[in-house]
Amino acid sequence: MRKEILKVDHLKKYFPIKSGIWNRTVTNIKAVDNISFTVHEGETVGIVGESGCGKSTVARTILQLEQPTAGNIYFEGKNLCLLRKKELRRKRKEMQMIFQHPHSSLNPRQRLKDILYEAMSIQKVVPKARKNEQVHALLQKVGLQPHQQERYPHELSGGEKQRVAIARALAVQPKLIICDEIVSSLDISRQAQILHLLKKLQQDFNLTYLFISHDLEVVRYISDRVIVMYVGQIVEMATTQSLFESPMHPYTHALLSAIPTPHPKAKRKRLLLKGEVPSPVEPPSGCRFHPRCPFATETCKKVAPTLQGTKDVEQNHLVACHYGEDIARNRSSFF
Amino acid sequence: MASTKQPLLSVRHLSVSFFTKNDEVKAVDDVSFSIPKGQTLGIVGESGAGKSMTALSLLRLSQPGEIVTGEILFEGENILKKKEREMRKIRGKDISMIFQDPMNSLHPTYTIGQQLREVLYTHEHLNKKQATKRIMDMLQLVGISAPEKRMHQYPHELSGGMKQRAMIAMALLCYPKLLIADEPTTALDVTIQAQILTLIKELQRKLAMSVLIISHDFGVIAEMCDHVAVMYGGNIVEMADVHHLFEKPKHPYTIELLQSLLRKDRHTNEKKVRPIKEPFLRSEENGTGCRFAPKCPYKQEICAKRLPPLIQDEHNHYTRCWIASDDR
Ligand SMILES: Nc1ncnc2c1ncn2[C@@H]1O[C@H](COP(=O)(O)OP(=O)(O)OP(=O)(O)O)[C@@H](O)[C@H]1O
Ligand SMILES: Nc1ncnc2c1ncn2[C@@H]1O[C@H](COP(=O)(O)OP(=O)(O)OP(=O)(O)O)[C@@H](O)[C@H]1O
Ligand code: SF4
Ligand SMILES: [Mg+2]
Numbered sequence: 256m257r258k259e260i261l262k263v264d265h266l267k268k269y270f271p272i273k274s275g276i277w278n279r280t281v282t283n284i285k286a287v288d289n290i291s292f293t294v295h296e297g298e299t300v301g302i303v304g305e306s307g308c309g310k311s312t313v314a315r316t317i318l319q320l321e322q323p324t325a326g327n328i329y330f331e332g333k334n335l336c337l338l339r340k341k342e343l344r345r346k347r348k349e350m351q352m353i354f355q356h357p358h359s360s361l362n363p364r365q366r367l368k369d370i371l372y373e374a375m376s377i378q379k380v381v382p383k384a385r386k387n388e389q390v391h392a393l394l395q396k397v398g399l400q401p402h403q404q405e406r407y408p409h410e411l412s413g414g415e416k417q418r419v420a421i422a423r424a425l426a427v428q429p430k431l432i433i434c435d436e437i438v439s440s441l442d443i444s445r446q447a448q449i450l451h452l453l454k455k456l457q458q459d460f461n462l463t464y465l466f467i468s469h470d471l472e473v474v475r476y477i478s479d480r481v482i483v484m485y486v487g488q489i490v491e492m493a494t495t496q497s498l499f500e501s502p503m504h505p506y507t508h509a510l511l512s513a514i515p516t517p518h519p520k521a522k523r524k525r526l527l528l529k530g531e532v533p534s535p536v537e538p539p540s541g542c543r544f545h546p547r548c549p550f551a552t553e554t555c556k557k558v559a560p561t562l563q564g565t566k567d568v569e570q571n572h573l574v575a576c577h578y579g580e581d582i583a584r585n586r587s588s589f590f
Numbered sequence: 591m592a593s594t595k596q597p598l599l600s601v602r603h604l605s606v607s608f609f610t611k612n613d614e615v616k617a618v619d620d621v622s623f624s625i626p627k628g629q630t631l632g633i634v635g636e637s638g639a640g641k642s643m644t645a646l647s648l649l650r651l652s653q654p655g656e657i658v659t660g661e662i663l664f665e666g667e668n669i670l671k672k673k674e675r676e677m678r679k680i681r682g683k684d685i686s687m688i689f690q691d692p693m694n695s696l697h698p699t700y701t702i703g704q705q706l707r708e709v710l711y712t713h714e715h716l717n718k719k720q721a722t723k724r725i726m727d728m729l730q731l732v733g734i735s736a737p738e739k740r741m742h743q744y745p746h747e748l749s750g751g752m753k754q755r756a757m758i759a760m761a762l763l764c765y766p767k768l769l770i771a772d773e774p775t776t777a778l779d780v781t782i783q784a785q786i787l788t789l790i791k792e793l794q795r796k797l798a799m800s801v802l803i804i805s806h807d808f809g810v811i812a813e814m815c816d817h818v819a820v821m822y823g824g825n826i827v828e829m830a831d832v833h834h835l836f837e838k839p840k841h842p843y844t845i846e847l848l849q850s851l852l853r854k855d856r857h858t859n860e861k862k863v864r865p866i867k868e869p870f871l872r873s874e875e876n877g878t879g880c881r882f883a884p885k886c887p888y889k890q891e892i893c894a895k896r897l898p899p900l901i902q903d904e905h906n907h908y909t910r911c912w913i914a915s916d917d918r
């Protein structure tokens with residue numbers, strides 16, 4: 256068994272909604288609501304789920320950019336929530352996050368070469384003489400040209416900025432990289448290039464990735480295991496193969512059927528989810544998916560299912576659905 | 591693009607450059623296209639190809655990129671000749687844009703509701719109640735649940751995809767004649783993406799809105815567009831009816847692009863992708879030849895020397911390639 260590097264333990268993150276003249280908290284956005292999972296060294300875990308389901312919030316609380324409302328985060332056995340500022344800063348070097356919008360994470364007053372150089376010297380000091388060479392090597396890896404090193408972030412196109420953010424995270428040489436929608440703004444050949452690079456670096460340096468994306472094809476390609484989130488909770492978690500070949504949760508199934516085809520003649524046969532995206536302010540009772548689920552029963556409306564394994568499928572395939580067992584047993588009659 | 595009527599938008603020989611002390615970066619190089627009323631043109635192409643700069647120029651927001659040559663005719667009038675004051679009236683009303691980076695159009699210190707209201711008050715005469723209703727309806731339409739709560743949130747309190755949707759709501763709020771959408775659905779999962787695309791198409795049908803959509807997602811392009819322009823290194827290298835482009839691509843770059851799509855379909859099973867070679871060379875490094883020549887598998891001697899012209903065939907299919915024009 257590989258070493259456990261990250262453990263998320265019953266994590267909750269609520270954001271207060273304030274209102275009125277007293278600015279009192281009237282209610283909460285339950286962005287992340289009781290989530291647990293572990294990530295092993297050298298592994299890639301993908302997180303998928305609808306917009307607003309809490310993916311970025313999970314990432315940000317892992318890095319302690321947000322204080323968890325409840326729960327703990329362990330990185331290499333240390334509880335990050337209990338660390339003092341200085342220790343936390345030291346640990347953070349081992350974890351890098353590439354943000355969904357690179358624009359806000361790059362210092363607008365620094366040239367690319369300085370951004371990258373600064374990142375490189377966080378872990379170890381690079382001799383001045385080799386500085387240029389290393390910056391060039393990094394730029395090349397993400398498909399930028401050497402002469403672009405003199406540019407400021409605002410002098411780059413959207414995709415170019417994204418690649419600078421990727422290069423910067425790599426330059427720090429962390430153990431864990433959290434990637435939040437890092438390839439969605441890139442064209443397909445660039446996507447391929449970056450995914451390829453991430454895989455290679457993983458092999459060479461035993462890197463661990465937490466990979467957030469709404470693009471299921473990309474997640475399938477890069478991940479060893481996949482977590483499916485729905486309104487702040489995990490509804491399914493399995494190895495990539497098991498998840499894509501035998502999805503169990505009705506939500507996962509709907510997601511997989513919605514992958515579009517890149518051709519004007521191909522009719523999109525989407526299993527469009529009926530009903531509204533539920534709000535994390537007042538999540539539905541029982542199973543949060545029940546208002547949109549074709550199989551929902553009275554039980555589903557009242558009782559929240561727990562995330563657990565089922566007898567007939569692969570051991571580590573967990574699903575939060577009252578009918579997980581039935582679905583696993585008679586897949587064909589369900590879908 | 592054959593249309594008997596005058597197109598809503600017509601761009602002619604547009605070039606945009608960045609000037610540094612001793613250098614000129616040609617981001618957009620002699621680009622021409624037009625969009626008839628109610629139709630959709632898609633732009634695809636590599637990262638850095640000049641797609642966003644082309645779009646920004648239509649609103650005269652390309653700075654510090656300078657529009658060196660060209661004219662942009664909107665309803666027959668040259669936008670480049672207009673006063674800044676007139677432009678402010680056009681932006682957000684007649685022509686509105688969904689920016690690639692949400693932080694370009696969302697102000698961090700105002701709530702979503704305040705910002706949408708501001709747009710409405712600038713362009714339309716509505717009382718407070720009507721404005722609130724229009725805003726709530728629009729937020730609902732882009733799939734933001736509980737809009738009455740979301741209106742009071744600041745941009746940083748929204749998820750990535752919600753920011754993008756708030757921006758889409760803002761762009762559609764005044765029912766523009768031309769909607770420019772720069773990678774409008776990159777942060778959205780397929781189900782919400784479908785909802786947004788359907789919304790745009792519906793508005794298009796109702797209001798005869800024209801759309802310019804930039805996307806690297808061929809699924810989106812295939813679903814939305816009547817015509818597609820492929821950009822490479824600042825040039826349009828191919829432009830055709832969407833079916834034509836997918837069925838009979840002529841330019842070597844387009845062919846490679848479509849093949850890489852097929853590879854993408856497969857790579858998930860085979861766990862194998864072919865990473866692209868070195869980044870493309872900008873025009874100034876490649877002298878006067880075809881931008882794609884350094885990577886082109888079909889290149890001839892002439893390719894590296896002279897830039898091929900954009901040639902039109904009998905199906906209104908334009909190609910900028912020395913050898914593709916005689917039907918490979
Ligand atoms: N700072 C904040 N204050 C208040 N609410 C917040 C804050 N940050 C996030 N939220 C809310 O938490 C919920 C989850 O947001 P999150 O950014 O984690 O979603 P996501 O899964 O990353 O979605 P997307 O795919 O759209 O990026 C949303 O309803 C969002 O509005
Ligand atoms: N201020 C600037 N100074 C110099 N070059 C710039 C500046 N802004 C943009 N560029 C360059 O102009 C070119 C075109 O940029 P543009 O933003 O139009 O690309 P794009 O096609 O939208 O790419 P993407 O898909 O990555 O968004 C890029 O190569 C970019 O590096
Ligand atoms: S002009 Fe020549 S180099 Fe350019 S795409 Fe055509 S064949 Fe290739
Ligand atoms: Mg997010």
Ligand SMILES: [Mg+2]
Nearest residue numbers: 412413642690
């Ligand atoms: Mg762009």
